[in-house]
Amino acid sequence: MQSPLPPKIRNFLWLLVALLATGCSTTKFLKDDQEFLVKNRIEIVSPVKIKKKRNLQNELATLYKQKPNENFFFFIPKEWFYYRLQDTVGKSRFSRGWKRWQMRQFGEEPSIFDPERAEGTERAMQFYLQNKGYFKAKVESFTEYQDRRKNQKVVVTYRVEPRQRYLISDVSFSSSDTTIDRLLQEIKPNTVLEPGSPVDVSLYDQEVKRVTDYLRNQGYAYFIRNFVSGLEGDSSNNQVDLSLEVLPPPNDSVHRVYRIGNVYIYPQYNPSEPTENRIDSIGPGIYFISTDGEYGVKPKTLINALYFKKGDLYRQIDFDRTNRALGNLGIFRFVTIKDERDPNNQELLNYRIFLTPNKRFEIGTDIEVNTSNSPFVGRRLLGVAGNLSFRHRNLFKGAELFVGNAETGLDLNLSNLRNLSQLVTTLDIRLQTNLYYPKFVDYIHLWRGLSRIGFLRDGFYEEVKEKASTRIGLSYNYIEQFDFTKNQEGRDTTLQLYVINSFNASFGYDFRLSNRNRFLINHVGIDYLSPNTTTHFDTLILNKNEFLRRSFDKQLFTSLLFRDFNFSYNSLPNRFGESFSLIT
Template sequence: MGNRLVSLCCITAALFCLASCSSTKYLPENEHLYVKGEVEIDSDTIPEQYIDPLSESLEELLRPKPNTTILGMRPQLYLYNIAGEPKSDRGFRNWLKNKVGQPPVLLSDVNREYNENLLRNRLENLGFFQAQVVSDTTINNRKATVTYTATPNIIYRINSVTFDVDSSDLGKAIKSTESASLLQAGRPYNLDNIIAERERIDNDLKNKGYYYFSPDHLVIEVDSVSDGHQVDLYVMIKDETPARAKRPYYINNIYIYPNYTLTQGGYRRADPDEADFYRGFYFIDPDHTFRRFALANAMIFREGELYTRGNHNRTIRQLVGMGSFRFVRNEFVDVDSAGKATNKLDAYYYLTPMPRKGLRIELLGKTAAVYNGSEINVNWQHRNAFRSAELLTFTVYGGFETQTGGNVNLNSSFYRYGVEASLSFPRMIAPFEWKPTKRFVPRTVFTAGYEFLNRRTAYSLNSMRFSFGYMWRENTEKEHDLKVLEVAYVQPWNITDAYQALMDTVPPLRHAIEPQFTFGPIYNYTRTNTARTDLKHTYYFKGGLDLSANLYGIIRRANVSEGRQYQIFNANFSQYVKVEADFRHYMRVGLHATVASRAMAGFGYSYGNSRQLPYVKQFFSGGPNGIRAFRARTLGPGSYTPEFYGEDNFFADQTGDIKIELNTEYRARLASIVHWAAFIDAGNVWLQHADSEKPGAAFSSNFVNEMAVGAGMGLRFDLSFLILRGDFAMPLRIPYRPRGERWVFDEINFRSPDWRRNNLVFNLAIGYPF
């Protein structure tokens, strides 16, 4: 292991040197490689905390961009150079040079005067009307850096804002938006805010029926004030604004083409006489591919209503959200009366369906340490099962995992297979009227499945599940998932003598294969604003409530402590209340840096017919998405010391009824697609009740002293379609050590092979941990 690491480091260092030397070796004579453009801010009037963000934002404007770098190397330039001159426009060498490689960006490609004007213009748009920019070039070993020094001077601020409009209906509509203006006296002048103000007014007018109005019909004049660095702003309607942009419009007829294809030769407008009229809508669907009521329910507009952008977007969102259409296009057409234009619009909706049936096959390979395996998933879908945009899905899957090295143990190899059927309706199906929102498509979902798991040398499990519930979005930030009923049934089968003997020695192992029967509602609520790119602080919250057999257990007066424990289908039914909360906060600290933090907690309270949560509902800790200094399912519960059992070093998963976890990490970009992170994690799991077989595992008021702590660093490769993550972590606090010896700072020794082998944990995963 140590020799391999040394060899890898040597190879990496050699590549660094090779790539570094070759970056300038092939440059034309008297040319220099342009490696960096930087902006320095020379100002006594800008607060210190704004200097770096302003400098970084200005550097993003500089053109051209230097060659792409990864950890200081320029691999694309290197490949361009070693490809040489291709003999033709085909072949490997041409592909390597022109498709993969990147030609050198030369200093002669840099137009300093253009960049100076670009930076000066941007500063003026930010309110620095008398900004100055100069530049200088530094050359070292044929590598050139251009430094731009910007002197912003004093920023101009808004003195007053006047909505200079007439008393027409349009003028009154614009005047009514004044109180919500983005332009306020005392704030710095900013061209971006002026553009956003025009768009804000236009959006407000669109929601008042002014379909043909646009931001270009507004002008905001700027007049500097003579007695200071201030400006007066005047919001006005342009004189050349057309008449139709000055009046609100109403919806006339609504035409729907549910089975429109692009091969029909363009969008055609129907006559009411050739369409089927249903609930105020005209349908052009001779083959009756969709039921009328499903599409009518998705329409927000009604004949005679005022046009609004909100209803326009909500209708499109409803149709797209049904999940059955590849393309959704709409068109609004002026209605003429006696040859004269009116203030009415005919609405046309052209809907191009997706293929009704589809088959997808996925073959996956996976490897972790000495474990290797594969999995196949076959998924068949029908996107219009009952002609109302229902999604019917059948999935068949199977996979295996086997141990190819190390000491083979009872938990090392398994195979599994299963089938799942799901039926999703794009509406609420309930015995009463329930429409939680019309902004998004709600869904009613039925799911049923079966799985067989065979750990060949230990045991087998048969699992069956069924659920029925609803999913809906309240708005862009709030989402609800309510399973009115979820039933899960697990039965063990074919327990081997070896595993039976191990259970006799280690009774807690029995919990993993106990017959399980859970039934009850599950509710999850999610709220997040992480899609907002304009905020410095964003968050994500998910809370869940899981109930099983609460009312039934009370009716039966179940009490396991008193010997009253009941079964359903030869399994003790689980009676519990489980609550979970996961809160994440993200703070941008630069253009390419973020501090991400997470606090999560889970609590399971079992009573009546149960003493602890069923195995599949319990919490675990450790692993690539948890406390990364400990491997998955190896931490806890509490201060219990994990043990290896038997000659084959069998290690049992550690689970608990209660979980607390805290994480924070600093993420930043190194270069191009390469990012890095430094992190610290803390947490543990505990049992609800004391267990004589697991001393120290029960939750108590002393839980803080049983928290594990780990820290580490890692690299992330952002390939746009996925993020590949590799983290190295080490424990800082080990909860199962004796009191007073749990912090292990004094034992850290990176030079020791034994310490590295026993303490450094490498986690390879896809995506961020949170």
């Protein structure tokens, strides 16, 4: 009797059965004292309700020191590939390379149960729980066999008893440095170590960062988190009174406050060449250092990117904003800011800003091939497009970025290869330019007005002024469509259907709130569409469709206040490595 299944499917099913059979027999590779770890489980036991119990269970699951093997294609154990691919004796170089590739793609070292790793997991879980405020937590592991007859597959259960969680009753701040102590008392009301919160190490880390950031923005340029002591506390009835102390620096009784001294800027710094020795005073406390007085960029552009000046109190936030602003200019490959104590005044910090120029010009090309359908030809067409892009950084020596693109595309009717005059069905030419100015120009003071009436959140307008760049865009598009038919004499002929000329001008902003958030806003927009149709196209299409005919009229669209808005957001990966993007 002949099998109703095709030979290929029948062979695949036989292979599937064979793999299943061999997959179940991986235990034959085990030694007498070895067992496979096939599953980990967590059992949380608590007489009181635990908030976000599922989250806690998932967090503990990340601490496994040993995990079971995964399966390939749902049912084939990866350790099966590992064992089967071990034998390379006498194999050719190609065979050995082929096996190594299979091992990387499908194989996995067998997870042989290790009691020491299970104990390590117990300790890691207990330590984690204690850092979360469960000071008396207890974790024990138990093993059982999945198949009691063979005793070769182990399931490990971790029994977790968090017990009572310790909560914060009160927190105090202190320092032997009286100025620091006064500042600590000022910021105490905003502490993240609030009464009722758990005694959590992550909260302590947040508080240390908060204190450190605050002090570094109050002139303490060399204050680091190591000067903040570890938490100390007295507990009773699961309530803890915490104390946090700021320690004095080594060999001194107080922390020093610094102000900004001179700023030395190297606008064309090359680390492989000797340091330039010509010094030009540009402003109060600002000096440009070069070889011949050529800076490559307008001094005002760099000065506008500085968020500190001579005599200012040192603030870490100003340092970071300056570093970011200089980098965002786009004309420097590297930005390095170094501080040094003034030799004549130990309370002043001088800055040396080394700016390594980026390439001024950038040219790129791109070729695209695709297929499309044409309602006029009635068959698939081959599309060919070429793109030439050009970027000029620092166009007017003010860090302006000019971006130009020229693209030409053709739709080709391959059925007319013998008649080259009828090969091209569509011609598309696009020219686009954008000029980015590295400064926010508030259009008719619109954004300032929105901020004053409370339409924007606090600080958003200042953030826009700092991070947004102004963009002016111009574009032109030319489209020409052809049709192929026969004339009265029966000869092939090419007829033009229509030509469309379109022009666009826009004014707006490119605003990157962060590396993951981006706003594109156009306030002013002018679009002009100028189609020209032929009698042939009018007779063939437009006279039969009034709505389509109107769309081929000349059109002008203008916007003087708000044209369009685009927003993109990319999330951070979660603990599973998953992320998402939002584009509007």
